[in-house]
Amino acid sequence: MSPDVRAAADLLKSAIDRHLEACASKAGEEDPTVQAAYDLLREAAEAYDDALFDAYEEVTPFEFSQGPIFEASEVEDPDVPVRVSVLSRRDFAVRSGADLVTAGREILREEGEDEEDLSAVDALALYLDAHGVDDTVAAADQMGLHWLGGTTWLLEQDAEDDTMTSAPFAVVDESRLLHRLDEDVEAG
Numbered sequence: 001m002s003p004d005v006r007a008a009a010d011l012l013k014s015a016i017d018r019h020l021e022a023c024a025s026k027a028g029e030e031d032p033t034v035q036a037a038y039d040l041l042r043e044a045a046e047a048y049d050d051a052l053f054d055a056y057e058e059v060t061p062f063e064f065s066q067g068p069i070f071e072a073s074e075v076e077d078p079d080v081p082v083r084v085s086v087l088s089r090r091d092f093a094v095r096s097g098a099d100l101v102t103a104g105r106e107i108l109r110e111e112g113e114d115e116e117d118l119s120a121v122d123a124l125a126l127y128l129d130a131h132g133v134d135d136t137v138a139a140a141d142q143m144g145l146h147w148l149g150g151t152t153w154l155l156e157q158d159a160e161d162d163t164m165t166s167a168p169f170a171v172v173d174e175s176r177l178l179h180r181l182d183e184d185v186e187a188g
Helices: 003-024 032-056 097-110 120-138
Strands: 083-094 145-157 177-182
Touching (some): 120 145
8 A cells, every 4th residue: 555645644633623623622612623623624635536546546525625716705896796607508510420430530549548438429528638628629520510500698696606616517507698709690
């Protein structure tokens, strides 16, 4: 067993014990001792997760939200939204699955990976991950796609909205639309 993983596991177990003790003896809802123990537990869990992956390419079931990046009270202008989301959609017609697979295999070759059986959808996901949406739009015709157009929406969000990782597109409230940018849409 890797000594780094063992040390991280020992720190995590210790952090769990400290957190439990702080919770059991807390002096109110917002006890700073509980928050400090929580922060240590979170750091220890992340360190263990990282060490486990580095040593064995395995992960834990823990999910780590980032927490608030800023305080809403820091926004001084009442006419400026405290938080915004930028939602972007690009539509393509798929003209050739074989060309998509060829593009995906080229990425695997460039990365020194095996050119395993690759579906057209997996190939497109590889291409998007490697080159981004704008480059995919630019190369659409060469890789078996036809770009149909797109739209980008700027929406006001609640300061405490935590759906980014769990359900980023679950609720799109048009009443919060601040601005909309439409790109040419062609018939496919």
